[in-house]
Amino acid sequence: MATGGVLSVRLGQIRRRLRLQAALEGGVAGAALAMLALAVGVVLARGGGGAPRAELVATLILLGAAAGAIVRGARRIPLARCARVADAALDGQDRLLSALTLDTNDPSPFVRALVADAVRRAESLMPGAAVPARRPAGLPTLGIAALALTGAALFPASSRAARVGPTAPNVEHHAALPAGALDAEREVARAAAEAAARLGDARLAALAADFARALRRLASGTLSDPAALDLLRDLEARAAEAARAAKRDGQAAEAAARALEANAETRSAGKALAQTGAGAADDERASAALGASAATHPAETARALASAAANLAAAAGEDGATGDGADAKDRPRRLSRDESSAGTAPEKTARDAGDPEARHLEQLRRELDDAASACRAGDPGCRQRAEERGRDLAQLGRQGAARDSLQRLQRSAEQLRARVSRGELGDGDAQAMRSFGRAANGRAANGKEATPSGTNDVSASAEAAEGDRKGAGAGQSSRPGEAADGRGDDARESGSGAETAAASAAMAAEGDGTSQQESGSGNGIGHRPGGAPLGGRHGDAPGRRGTETDDDVPLPDGTGPGRAEVIGTAAGRGFASPGYARTFNDYAAAVEDALGATAVPEGKRYLVRRYFDLIRPRPPTRVPRSTR
Amino acid sequence: MSASRPNEVDLSADAVTAAVSAFRTDLDRLLSEIGRRLVGQTDVVGAVASALLAGGHVLVEGVPGLGKTLLVRTAAAAMELTFSRVQFTPDLMPADVLGTNLIVDDAGGRRFEFQKGPIFAHVVLADEINRATPKTQSALLEAMQEQSVTVGKQTYALPPPFFVLATQNPIEMEGTYPLPEAQLDRFLFKLRALPPSSAELHQILDRTTGAPEEATRVVLGRERLLEMRALVRQVPVARPIQDFVVRLVEATDPARSPLGEVTRFVRYGSSPRGAQALILGAKIEALRAGRFAPSFADVRRVAIPALRHRVLLNFDGEAEGITADALIEKLLATLPEMP
Numbered sequence: 001m002a003t004g005g006v007l008s009v010r011l012g013q014i015r016r017r018l019r020l021q022a023a024l025e026g027g028v029a030g031a032a033l034a035m036l037a038l039a040v041g042v043v044l045a046r047g048g049g050g051a052p053r054a055e056l057v058a059t060l061i062l063l064g065a066a067a068g069a070i071v072r073g074a075r076r077i078p079l080a081r082c083a084r085v086a087d088a089a090l091d092g093q094d095r096l097l098s099a100l101t102l103d104t105n106d107p108s109p110f111v112r113a114l115v116a117d118a119v120r121r122a123e124s125l126m127p128g129a130a131v132p133a134r135r136p137a138g139l140p141t142l143g144i145a146a147l148a149l150t151g152a153a154l155f156p157a158s159s160r161a162a163r164v165g166p167t168a169p170n171v172e173h174h175a176a177l178p179a180g181a182l183d184a185e186r187e188v189a190r191a192a193a194e195a196a197a198r199l200g201d202a203r204l205a206a207l208a209a210d211f212a213r214a215l216r217r218l219a220s221g222t223l224s225d226p227a228a229l230d231l232l233r234d235l236e237a238r239a240a241e242a243a244r245a246a247k248r249d250g251q252a253a254e255a256a257a258r259a260l261e262a263n264a265e266t267r268s269a270g271k272a273l274a275q276t277g278a279g280a281a282d283d284e285r286a287s288a289a290l291g292a293s294a295a296t297h298p299a300e301t302a303r304a305l306a307s308a309a310a311n312l313a314a315a316a317g318e319d320g321a322t323g324d325g326a327d328a329k330d331r332p333r334r335l336s337r338d339e340s341s342a343g344t345a346p347e348k349t350a351r352d353a354g355d356p357e358a359r360h361l362e363q364l365r366r367e368l369d370d371a372a373s374a375c376r377a378g379d380p381g382c383r384q385r386a387e388e389r390g391r392d393l394a395q396l397g398r399q400g401a402a403r404d405s406l407q408r409l410q411r412s413a414e415q416l417r418a419r420v421s422r423g424e425l426g427d428g429d430a431q432a433m434r435s436f437g438r439a440a441n442g443r444a445a446n447g448k449e450a451t452p453s454g455t456n457d458v459s460a461s462a463e464a465a466e467g468d469r470k471g472a473g474a475g476q477s478s479r480p481g482e483a484a485d486g487r488g489d490d491a492r493e494s495g496s497g498a499e500t501a502a503a504s505a506a507m508a509a510e511g512d513g514t515s516q517q518e519s520g521s522g523n524g525i526g527h528r529p530g531g532a533p534l535g536g537r538h539g540d541a542p543g544r545r546g547t548e549t550d551d552d553v554p555l556p557d558g559t560g561p562g563r564a565e566v567i568g569t570a571a572g573r574g575f576a577s578p579g580y581a582r583t584f585n586d587y588a589a590a591v592e593d594a595l596g597a598t599a600v601p602e603g604k605r606y607l608v609r610r611y612f613d614l615i616r617p618r619p620p621t622r623v624p625r626s627t628r
Numbered sequence: 629m630s631a632s633r634p635n636e637v638d639l640s641a642d643a644v645t646a647a648v649s650a651f652r653t654d655l656d657r658l659l660s661e662i663g664r665r666l667v668g669q670t671d672v673v674g675a676v677a678s679a680l681l682a683g684g685h686v687l688v689e690g691v692p693g694l695g696k697t698l699l700v701r702t703a704a705a706a707m708e709l710t711f712s713r714v715q716f717t718p719d720l721m722p723a724d725v726l727g728t729n730l731i732v733d734d735a736g737g738r739r740f741e742f743q744k745g746p747i748f749a750h751v752v753l754a755d756e757i758n759r760a761t762p763k764t765q766s767a768l769l770e771a772m773q774e775q776s777v778t779v780g781k782q783t784y785a786l787p788p789p790f791f792v793l794a795t796q797n798p799i800e801m802e803g804t805y806p807l808p809e810a811q812l813d814r815f816l817f818k819l820r821a822l823p824p825s826s827a828e829l830h831q832i833l834d835r836t837t838g839a840p841e842e843a844t845r846v847v848l849g850r851e852r853l854l855e856m857r858a859l860v861r862q863v864p865v866a867r868p869i870q871d872f873v874v875r876l877v878e879a880t881d882p883a884r885s886p887l888g889e890v891t892r893f894v895r896y897g898s899s900p901r902g903a904q905a906l907i908l909g910a911k912i913e914a915l916r917a918g919r920f921a922p923s924f925a926d927v928r929r930v931a932i933p934a935l936r937h938r939v940l941l942n943f944d945g946e947a948e949g950i951t952a953d954a955l956i957e958k959l960l961a962t963l964p965e966m967p
Contacts, residue, residue, distance in 0.1 A: 092925060093914075094869065094923035097868060098864070109644045111864050112644070113641045606805065
């Protein structure tokens with residue numbers, strides 16, 4: 001049609017303007033992209049010591065703009081879009097669009113009228129009015145890109161080597177802890193240091209000093225959590241190893257003392273050895289007694305020394321044999337696992353060969369035998385040798401006496417490590433003390449009155465031990481039996497006990513309702529009965545009963561469930577059960593009867609039916625996500 | 629000049645322009661005459677006139693006393709059409725609406741004679757249709773769709789034009805039965821009559837409490853109305869506009885909708901009758917504006933009355949208080965006119 005041709009011509013003009021506008025916007029976008037890419041390139045080049053030439057930069061920007069203009073300008077622009085643009089400039093009633101799409105070879109009278117109307121209106125429309133010149137949409141981006149490029153070119157950059165400075169270790173430190181947060185541990189360290197000084201035990205002294213140093217660093221906040229955990233774990237292992245060695249020393253010394261006490265001539269020396277542990281003065285008393293015996297009764301002394309050597313060897317061997325069993329619990333899990341397979345003689349020999357304590361006992365046994373031989377042979381050095389062995393045995397006894405201090409040190413390090421790993425270092429003691437206060441006042445957290453006064457400590461300690469046993473029994477924490485037993489021992493031995501034991505006892509008394517009922521999730525430590533296993537992190541879910549399950553209702557943040565979700569969730573759970581369907585059918589039949597009676601108002605019948613339709617039995621469905 | 633179909637007005641391009649102009653003039657006269665008697669409710673009046681011209685029926689929802697009866701009575705009188713009014717009640721029977729066979733005893737002996745019911749009129753006001761039982765409501769189905777009534781084995785054609793304006797009270801009111809979906813779909817538009825504004829209320833009082841009003845003047849004859857109906861059918865629709873209508877109707881279907889709210893809250897979307905209503909309504913809007921083809925804006929203007937009763941909400945939608953109007957508005961806001 002001729003009139004349609006006019007329309008096409010006008011739409012073609014509009015299309016050219018649209019294309020020009022698109023090319024302009026493409027050029028701006030291309031230039032912006034080129035500038036951003038160049039900004040990155042300039043930064044890299046300047047970092048490497050070079051600088052791109054300005055002419056090259058300008059050329060690349062122009063190339064980018066040209067590429068953008070070509071890409072955008074070459075895009076196809078359908079005439080229908082031009083018609084819409086023209087219609088929008090006219091009255092927005094899609095006259096040109098309708099005429100364009102309806103104009104066929106055999107138009108109806110209506111279409112002819114439509115096209116004529118459209119052409120008449122299109123003739124009055126100037127293409128410039130339909131597509132007015134406007135600022136390209138990408139200009140702000142172009143400005144930003146230009147700024148970025150300018151900044152990259154002007155910003156003073158140093159060489160890579162100069163930029164690389166010392167990097168601070170990415171370690172998160174604690175804030176300084178409140179006063180009193182580590183008092184219990186400090187007391188243990190102080191007691192260990194005193195015991196080390198009294199017994200002359202260098203190993204215990206070194207451990208006590210290290211523990212005290214770790215406490216100072218923790219208190220001042222200069223120790224990160226991972227470093228603290230490593231340090232405490234190392235201390236714990238060293239203390240456990242030392243306690244095991246001390247136990248063996250003590251048993252060997254006791255066995256030698258028993259042998260000496262069995263002989264009438266060396267009984268006084270044996271008794272002196274049995275009382276070692278009070279200090280170095282006992283060493284001289286035992287040495288003098290054994291020397292006197294050797295001087296007056298060398299043959300009997302020789303027999304007693306040989307018997308002592310045999311007992312010592314037997315005790316050391318017995319300890320080595322039982323060490324993998326009874327003592328396994330004293331060792332950290334890592335060590336227990338390493339030694340769990342050590343049971344055969346060759347392996348034991350190989351292990352003892354590398355064990356300085358075993359070598360030391362073997363050396364002492366040999367020297368006792370040598371002394372016995374000397375005395376038996378009437379050697380004039382018999383007395384001197386006997387005195388030296390007396391000092392050696394006394395020193396062995398003192399080393400054995402350090403066992404308790406070492407075990408306390410080990411447990412304290414273990415508890416502290418658990419608190420650090422649970423992140424309750426700052427608050428744990430405050431919580432423990434609050435619990436202790438409640439327990440001391442006779443109020444347990446579960447509402448039960450505590451045992452009448454005078455027995456609170458004992459009962460609380462017993463509950464602590466019980467709670468720990470239950471918690472650790474299935475909690476699969478480290479050394480459950482030891483933790484429970486050890487704490488019970490502490491409580492019994494120290495009456496009201498050290499602060500740690502008392503706090504733990506109070507915690508157990510506070511939480512026995514949960515720890516005893518929910519056995520299996522405890523950690524064997526006692527700071528939080530029934531809590532996360534040892535080493536558990538913040539937010540770990542507490543143990544649940546087997547019948548409990550979690551149901552997640554997906555909801556957007558900050559909104560509660562809608563009514564549909566509430567009912568839908570209920571429907572998903574319960575509306576599908578056979579019991580529900582049976583009950584529903586019973587009620588539905590009764591409701592239908594009632595609805596048939598005139599007593600039910602007409603207007604209410606629909607509501608009742610709709611209600612029953614909503615709660616009808618149906619298969620479980622997923623709760624839809626709220627879109628509110 | 630193309631070959632004309634039945635009821636099609638055979639026109640040249642110039643004649644089309646004149647016919648459109650006349651259509652516009654006559655429709656304005658009709659609306660003006662109705663507006664002379666009825667204060668306010670301009671949207672409802674316009675949509676009722678559109679439905680009359682499109683050959684559809686209208687459901688008007690609103691509380692009693694908003695002039696619904698006056699509207700349809702005035703429209704019938706202005707077009708010189710027969711009018712009947714049926715007050716639907718719970719005990720109304722289908723025969724009360726359609727008519728029944730009565731035994732007539734005359735000279736020829738006894739015979740059955742069909743006694744026509746009130747539905748045999750050009751304009752039928754089915755007042756408070758949701759107070760009748762679903763059985764009686766369904767009696768209107770055949771009449772509205774086929775424009776005929778079957779009683780026994782005899783089918784009776786209804787006189788054209790046949791137009792039903794049904795009113796219903798809000799569903800929450802006492803003693804109401806919701807209309808079945810099949811019945812709802814028969815209505816071209818569902819309208820909501822809103823209470824008058826203060827100024828309109830003043831005007832109502834001035835008119836109704838003073839001297840008696842003049843009788844309604846006839847502005848259109850029945851034949852002219854049928855011509856106008858035929859003209860509406862000849863209005864062409866551009867493919868992009870029709871494509872928008874198709875996509876809009878499809879978007880009300882929860883299985884095909886791009887809108888999440890429709891998927892979540894809608895039980896059934898619109899039937900093809902919804903698309904027909906959109907196109908016919910848009911054509912009449914175009915003719916009312918003196919244009920030869922509908923635009924996207926025409927479709928948008930009629931979308932809510934044409935689709936609101938065809939978009940059925942599910943339980944979630946009802947429980948959340950979602951309305952079909954809100955969903956359609958959101959669809960109109962999000963659906964691109966040309967993909």
